[in-house]
Amino acid sequence: MDLHLRPIYQERASDSNTLGVILVEKIDSVSPITDNFDTVLFIITKDNEKPIFTKHYSFDNNKKAVMHTITEKQIQKWLIVGYNKKIVDWLFYGKVLFDRNEYVDTLKKNLKNYPFEGRQVKLGVEFAKMIRRYEESKVSFDARDYFDAYNHMIEVLHHLARQTIIQQGRYPEVTVWNQLKGYNVEVYNLYEKFITSHKEIKERLLEIFDIIKMLIEESVEESAQHLLEVMKQKAHWSVQQLHEDEELNVYSVNLEFFVEFLVEKGYIEIDRIETKSPGVFHRYYTVKKK
Incomplete structure (x- = not known):
């Protein structure tokens, strides 16, 4: 580490609120990481007034550095919802300069082992994003907006x-396709064929829609397990209660879409409760009993 930055790192390491300090250095001329x-x-800090705090520095005339101070709660949220994929690379490939009570080491081990509960949450979040993008791709395709449909399918x-x-x-x-090669050649080949095919975009989309639909159908039960287990804790839920639940807010904007999808698939049932207006009912959600 450059001597100019050492005092900054040492000041943070001496703070009792600091759990870990990791150094990531630029290797290539262009470095998205x-x-x-x-x-x-x-x-990484236990707590902070701001969950994310960033500072920029210049040193040695033309060099630049960034310091990200992030609370452990914010990091855990990112790791579940996948909003900041660089965090994973920083943890795995950065140099640990300070590690209070082996916090960073334990976090890395937990990510590698991926506890069952965390895996189920993450599966649900990714699945909810996937089915939304799939439907958006189909809508764009039906409207003959083939380029938009193609872009949505890439996200799927x-x-x-x-x-x-x-x-x-x-x-x-971050390099998910390179990582996937070692785990599932079928999905990797599906992606490779879709993006490298010489066929018209319309034909490529027609070929892949049914394949994706089948893969979605095969993984519904596993991917919905977290959401359904949370919902089983109450007899029925209003949509507002779903949004306010701390365990379900990881689904963010995709929550209602996911719930309606599970209604269509028969995993969730609708309870209708009368309102003061004739013929109008409150809509509540309950997990269907097997």
Whole structure:
């Protein structure tokens, strides 16, 4: 690590609130992992007034560094919902400069082993994203917006790849397709054929829609397990209660779409409760009993 940055790292390491300090350095001339900064200082804290705090530095005239101070709660949220995929690479490939009570080491081991509960949450989140993108692709296709349908399908395949890796008990990395080669050649070949085919985009989409539909059908029960287990804790739920539940907010904007999908598939039933307006009912959701 550059001597100019050492005092900054040492100051953070001496703070009792700091759990770990990781150094990530730019290797290639273009480095998406570091956002093209020469150095990333990744600081993990127990708590903070702001869950994400960032500072930029210049040193040695033309070099630049970034310091990200992020709370452990925020990191756990990102790891579940997949909003910041660089975090995984920073944890696995960065140099650990400080590790209070082996927090970073334990976090990395947990990611590699991927506990069952975490895997089920992650599966549900990726599946919810995938089915939304699949439906968006079909809608664009029916409207003859083939380029939009193609872009949505690429996203579907990315979520499918991540889901496949999670099913293998691994955590998806940024280079997900390279990672997938070792776990599922079938899905990898599906992606490769779709993007390299010389056929018209319309034909490629027609060929892949039914394949994706079949893969979705095969994984519904496993992917919905977390959502359904949470919902079994109450007799019925209003949509507002679903959104306010701490365990379900990881599904974010895809929650209602996922629930309606499971209604269509027969996993969730509708309870209708009368309102003051004749013929209008409150709509509540309950897990169908087997």
